[in-house]
Amino acid sequence: MNITKQLDAKGLACPMPIVKTKKAIDTIESGEVLEVLVTDKGALNDFKAWAQAGGHTIIEQKEEAGVLYFYIQKV
């Protein structure tokens, strides 16, 4: 997977992970992939809903040592 940009949103509480992800995705091109690191557990459902709202695709997600990783391909 080719990651264009990484966003570290660890330690941030709702709604900041989503707000920062929105800002980050605005800086990449269609088809490119944004990696987001987040520790807010609400993100598990929020990112899915957020991606759906914007038409973006979460191509992969994982959890390692309490950190959630999302790989979002811009629509």
Next chain:
Amino acid sequence: MSNKVAIIASNGGLFDAYKVFNIATAAAASEKEVAIFFTFEGLNLIHKQAMQALPMPEGKEFMAEGFAKANVPNIPQLVEMALELGVKFIGCQMTMDVMGLTTADFVDGIEVGGAVTFLEFAKDAAPSLTF
């Protein structure tokens, strides 16, 4: 499907501010068009001075520590974020007149209007929320 979220902010406490601005920024970050109508005590949430130190509900002061621990942004930061994301702030003209306030008392970028201004925006919004 509606792409608009309409919010009425009619209370002026710290918790009210979080409820309003969290939903508003989350919606705006999810490609929604968002407008908030600030009326009565809700005007505190965008008042330049009042927004800096909104009151906690009585008896809930102990939660201040929890807010700090959870790394929750403060209200002026959320207000700035909301404006940056294009959230429209509508101040209630009637309440402002009653309280002797003008747009200069509020954060930059607010519109002033009456109930009809909000209703016109909200007529095809889903959800419409009141806090």
